[in-house]
Amino acid sequence: MTGFIIVQPQVRPFVxxxxxNRPKELNALNLQLMQELRDxxxxxxxxxxxxxxxxSGNEKAFAAGADIRQMAGxxxxxxxxxxxxxxxxxxxxIKKPLIAAVSGFALGGGCELAMLCDMIVAxxxxxxxxxxxxxxxxxxxxxxxxxxxAVGKALAMEMVLTGKFISAEEALKSGLINxxxxxxxxxxEAFRLAAEVAKQSPLxxxxxxxxxLRAFDSTLDEGLHFERKNFxxxxxSDDQKEGMNAFIEKREPxxxxx
Ligand code: HXC
Numbered sequence: 001m002t003g004f005i006i007v008q009p010q011v012r013p014f015v016x017x018x019x020x021n022r023p024k025e026l027n028a029l030n031l032q033l034m035q036e037l038r039d040x041x042x043x044x045x046x047x048x049x050x051x052x053x054x055x056s057g058n059e060k061a062f063a064a065g066a067d068i069r070q071m072a073g074x075x076x077x078x079x080x081x082x083x084x085x086x087x088x089x090x091x092x093x094i095k096k097p098l099i100a101a102v103s104g105f106a107l108g109g110g111c112e113l114a115m116l117c118d119m120i121v122a123x124x125x126x127x128x129x130x131x132x133x134x135x136x137x138x139x140x141x142x143x144x145x146x147x148x149x150a151v152g153k154a155l156a157m158e159m160v161l162t163g164k165f166i167s168a169e170e171a172l173k174s175g176l177i178n179x180x181x182x183x184x185x186x187x188x189e190a191f192r193l194a195a196e197v198a199k200q201s202p203l204x205x206x207x208x209x210x211x212x213l214r215a216f217d218s219t220l221d222e223g224l225h226f227e228r229k230n231f232x233x234x235x236x237s238d239d240q241k242e243g244m245n246a247f248i249e250k251r252e253p254x255x256x257x258x
Contacts, residue, residue: 004033007040012191014051014198016044019058026064027057029109034087041094048257051202052194053094055117056101056187057110059125065108068135088141091116095206097197101190102126103183107165112141115150118209120177121193122168123186128176131163149216150176201239202257 004022011017018040020027027033037055044050057063066084074082091098100106100114103123111128114120130143138144139160148156151174158164171177181189197205207230214226234240238258246253 003036004030005036005040007044009044009047009050011054012195012198014049014202015191015194016047016050016053017191018044018053018055020056020063021058023058023060025067026061026105027110028065028067028069029063029113030067030070031082031084031087034084038087038090041091041098045094045096050096051198051205051257052097052099054099054101054187054190054194055113056190057103059103059123059183061104061110062100062102062106062126063110063113064105065110065131066141085141088112088116095210096202097194097205097209099190099194099197101187102128102177103186105129108132108139108143109141112139112143112146115142115146115176118212119193120171121186121190122171122177122180123183124168124180125183126168126171126177126180127165128159128168128171129163129165130160131165133161134163147176150174199255201234201237201243201253201255203237203239204234204243207234 004020006019006021008017018037020033022028022033041053044053097119098117100117100120102114102120103125105127106114107129108131111130130139130147132138132143144160147159155174159166166174168177168180172180179189211227211230215223218226239255242255243253
């Protein structure tokens with residue numbers, strides 16, 4: 001079986017890169033690709049030499065959605081038995097930050113995969129959309145939930161009900177993405193942002209990610225409680241002592257993840 005992803009475990013110090021690689025099909029996310037992506041992410045999540053993971057496609061497409069050809073003939077019971085969202089649930093559990101580097105199409109499951117990442121760096125050419133409505137279905141991997149939380153009801157409803165694409169500019173304005181860069185720089189900028197995060201304590205970074213994501217699933221009081229416990233817990237780490245002592249001694253900290 002040919003692989004549908006390319007993994008570079010050290011594209012920068014402590015930064016890994018996974019490229020979705022089904023270019024002829026605009027990186028349509030078939031079951032095998034998603035399983036490979038889950039397996040690679042789990043492996044990198046367990047690798048001490050990796051602190052941040054960048055996921056990209058190619059210039060034309062981040063991913064144009066789930067594989068329509070693979071889904072077209074399936075029944076509801078097939079979908080139930082295949083349980084494709086198990087891979088998505090596993091990716092949601094990755095503790096290290098994920099950065100999506102998006103150029104071209106991020107549609108349907110492609111937009112949902114970008115939103116499953118923690119930050120999105122986009123090329124000027126990026127187009128985001130949930131066009132499932134045009135093929136008789138609706139988003140199924142978070143498009144009605146994460147998109148609405150990111151851009152608000154008005155734009156999410158319009159995108160989900162009409163299938164309209166939004167530009168990188170509109171995505172930035174509406175809070176879906178972190179930044180826009182020229183297309184020849186989007187990958188470089190994603191690596192640069194990843195390297196900036198990878199300089200920090202990897203323990204603090206993981207707990208901070210977990211805490212920000214908790215904001216989506218909890219009341220303010222529950223979220224504040226969760227945040228406080230993680231904050232206290234970090235005082236059990238060498239990195240907390242190193243970070244604070246380095247500040248006092250006016251030097252750069254050296255974080256070890258211990
Ligand atoms: C399977 C796809 C595909 C997809 C593109 N291709 N998107 N194959 N599933 N989602 C294939 C095309 O069939 C074509 O194959 C080749 O990729 C190039 O695509 P073209 O359409 O020729 O390119 P272009 O004219 O540039 O149009 C680009 C496009 C269009 C606007 C992105 O391809 C498109 O609308 N794609 C579908 C987008 C979509 O509906 N996504 C949501 C899927 S449902 P051939 O062999 O003809 O060259 C979904 C549910 C998610 O994502 C929930 C669960 C994860």
